Amino acid sequence: MNTTLVLNPKGGSGKTTIALNLASYFASVNVPTTVMDYDPQGSSLNWLRVRPPHVNKIHGVSGARQKGTRLRSVAMHVPAESRQLIIDAPAGASGTVLQEMLDRASCIILPVTPSCIDLHATFNFTREVLQSPRMRARNLPLAVVANKVRRSMPRYQPLDWFLEELGLTLTARLIDSDVYLKAVEAGCGIFEMPSSVSLAECQQFMPLAEWVQGQGTGRPLRPDRNVYELARGAQR
Numbered sequence: 001m002n003t004t005l006v007l008n009p010k011g012g013s014g015k016t017t018i019a020l021n022l023a024s025y026f027a028s029v030n031v032p033t034t035v036m037d038y039d040p041q042g043s044s045l046n047w048l049r050v051r052p053p054h055v056n057k058i059h060g061v062s063g064a065r066q067k068g069t070r071l072r073s074v075a076m077h078v079p080a081e082s083r084q085l086i087i088d089a090p091a092g093a094s095g096t097v098l099q100e101m102l103d104r105a106s107c108i109i110l111p112v113t114p115s116c117i118d119l120h121a122t123f124n125f126t127r128e129v130l131q132s133p134r135m136r137a138r139n140l141p142l143a144v145v146a147n148k149v150r151r152s153m154p155r156y157q158p159l160d161w162f163l164e165e166l167g168l169t170l171t172a173r174l175i176d177s178d179v180y181l182k183a184v185e186a187g188c189g190i191f192e193m194p195s196s197v198s199l200a201e202c203q204q205f206m207p208l209a210e211w212v213q214g215q216g217t218g219r220p221l222r223p224d225r226n227v228y229e230l231a232r233g234a235q236r
Contacts, residue, residue, distance in 0.1 A: 001078070001082055001083055001084070001085055002083065002084055002085070002106050002107070002212070002215055003085040003087065003104055003105050003106045003107075004022065004084070004085070004086050004087065004105070004106065004107050004108070004109060004212050004215070005087045005089060005101050005102065005104070005105035005107070005108045005109070006018050006019040006022075006086065006087065006088055006089060006108075006109045006111065007089045007093070007101070007108055007109070007110060008089075008091070008110060008111055008112065008122055008125075009091065009092055009093070009121055009122065009125040010091060010113075010118050010121050010122060011091035011092075012091075012113070012118075013091075013111045013112065013113050013118065013122075013147060014111045014113070014147040014148055014174075015088060015089060015091075015111055016039070016043050016044055016047075016088050017147075017180050017184065018109060018111050018145060018147065018174075018208075019035060019044060019086045019087070019088040020035070020044060020047055020088075020184060020189060021180070021183070021189040021190055021191070021205060022086055022109075022208070022209060022212060023035045023058050023084070023086045023189070024055075024058065024183075024188060024189025024190070024191055024192050025189060025191045025205070025209045026083075026084045026209075027055065027056040027057070027058050027189075027192075028055075028056065028189070028191045028192050030056065031083050031084055032059075032079070032081045032082050032083050032084070033058050033059070033082065033083070033084045033085075033086065034058070034059040034060070034061060034078050034079060034082040034084070034085050034086070035048065035058055035059070035060050035061070035085075035086050035087075035088060036060075036061050036062075036063045036076065036078070036085060036086070036087045036088065037060065037061070037062055037063060037064065037088050038063035038064055038087065038088060038089050038090050038093070038097065038101065039064060039088060039089075039090040039091075040064045040065070040090070042062065042064070043088075044060065044088045045060045045062060047184060047187060048060040048187075049187075050186075050187035051187035051188065052186070052187055052188065055187075055188055055192050059078070059079050059082065061076050061077060061078060062076065063076055063087070063100075063101075064090075065097075084212075087101055087104065087105065089101055098129070102129075102135065102140075105140060106140070106141075106215055107140060107141040107142070107143070107212065107215040108130065108140055108141070108142045108143070109142075109143050109145060109208070109212070110122070110126065110130075110142060110143065110144050110145065111145045111147040112144060112145070112146060112147065112159065112162065113146075113147055113148050114146065114148070114149055114150065114156040114158075114159060116158050119158050119159060119162050122162070123162055123165070123166065126166055127166065130142065131166070141215055142168065143171035143172070143208060143211050143212075144163065144168050144169070144170050144171060145170075145171055145172045145173075145174060145208055146159060146170060146172070146173040146174065147174050148174070148176040149173055149174060149175050149176060150175075150176055151175055151176070171207055171208055171211050172204060172205065172207045172208040172211075173204065174201070174204050174205065175200075175201075175204060177200075177201055179193070179197060179198050179201050180201065182197075183198070190202055190205060191205075
């Protein structure tokens, strides 16, 4: 099982949107997938509850601290058949919870938004936590995603500085689009929507999906939806 942690200390960076669309991508190509939601608000789990019956099932588990008598280990049980586990981290994660997620991860996705304030906070977090001696010893693969990018500003100089200073490269650039919101409201992901609606978003998301796939088995997937083939063809 490949475990992907979607992580950023700032709220509003698009962690949940990326986690859900990544999970729906793997579900759409028939890979058994589980989403683990560490946020007490349970946004990812709420999305799973409204998924329509015609799309492939995604299992959901809660990583949030439990109230009452239910054992947290029971709530966090991941089905043995899962091949992709996507962890949706809460904003401001620190201490034991942060370390627990990092220890479980096989790879990390770091979404960043084109904002000087957000980049500054994310820079300090990445330098102090993700590049600590313990994490560097594990050598976890890390993908940076420019998220909610305005069409009028395809490049952003502070983001280039962020990447250069930390020695990172950009894996994907996702344009700000209402299609993501419409997909979430419908309980699905962009790869589960008609290609006439979400083709551009799928093209932008594909490098990230393929990067995550490469951290696991790396085996080619056999999609059963035309939108995947359209996105791949457009990239070529």
